Amino acid sequence: MVAGVNIYEYDVHITNACNEQTILKVKITHFPNVVSNPAIIIGSDNLATKPTYPEITINTSIYTEYLNFDILDCLGNIIKSYTYDRANGLIPGNPFKFLLDEFLDPCKCYKIRIRIKNFCNDAIAEQIMDWNRETAPTNLVAANIVICKDGKRLWCFSGKGVKSIDLEIFNRWGAKMFTTSKDYNNDPFCIEIPNNWSSGTYFYIIKFKGCDGTVVTLTGSIFIPDCVQQFNNGGNDSNSTQLNGLQGISQDSLAFNIFPNPITLASKINFRIPSEGGVSIKLLNKNFELISVLYQNSHLAPDLYSIDFNSLFYQSGLYYCILEFQGSSTIKSYKLIMIN
DSSP, X not given: OOTTOEEEEEEEEEXXXXXXXXXXXEEEEEOOOOOOOOEEEEOSSOTTTOOSSOEEXXXXXXXXXXXXXXXXXXXXXXXXXXXXXXXGTOOTTSOEEEEOOSOOOTTSOEEEEEEEEETTSSOEEXXXXXXXXXXXXXXXXXXXXXXXXXXXXXXXXXXESEEEEEEEEEOTTSOEEEEEEEEOOSSSEEEEEOSSSOSEEEXXXXXXXXXXXXXXXXXXXXXXXXXXXXXXXXXXXXXXXXXXXXXXXXXXXXXXXXXXXXXXXXXXXXXXXXXXXXXXXXXXXXXXXXEEEEEEEEEXXXXXXXXXXXXXXXXXXXXXXXXXXXXXXXXXXXXXXXXX
């Protein structure tokens, strides 16, 4: 017998108009009102850290018929509602997990309301939790590369407690080339960079503005690629494929690899050049269209080099990494897989 369920038996005496009696045996199964407040558990990023897209876990009982999850603003208006039952993933008695797909502005106040209905009766338990806003920008990341997507230059950022971003870009002579202010309405958040500049190294000032007025400033330099160039692999897409020869230098004099591969987040690009010269390392998609320039140096001494590569701002899939040495002659390509 299920715990908490009681069975009662009754004798019901019935007497008709002729004074004849009948005794009926009646068995009644009583289900308790097991609709207590549901336990809400926020995933690895709990409410204290206020994630933008939190994972929610709700502990259900074996009597749960359905659960309803609402995101409310602080005036009680429903922003988004989710309902789950046995037909779409709810298993009574098991913890129910789901990831919010609604962007929550870290500078606004929200409430989380959970309702659980018991299949034995019409009682509904309700629990409401306050979602407090962030106070200052934290965990700020500015991608160390500008990516190319659909012919556009995109620079992406990530962080918590960010209300808006101010971005200024300068050329090597200090002239301001670009300025913009954007509300932070996604995570990661990307800003389109004008595509009418020549590729090269530029300097930037980024100001992350927090909900409480705090401003965090980042400065530095970044290489901005030409996002219209395309490449041809000559019909060969194997690992470490030789693409174009370099006159006067043997292919065997160059070393080029990426480890680990597949890439789940961080990896290293290692290469060796046989003589003094310029090096450029570029990332291409599976159609051999340029995504980004990962590294560029016009004057390197012959040696073994290693650069860090982070796949945080790329979609999972197949890519190619090519190394150019001594100008535009393509020396080697390397097939890699990103899993994010």
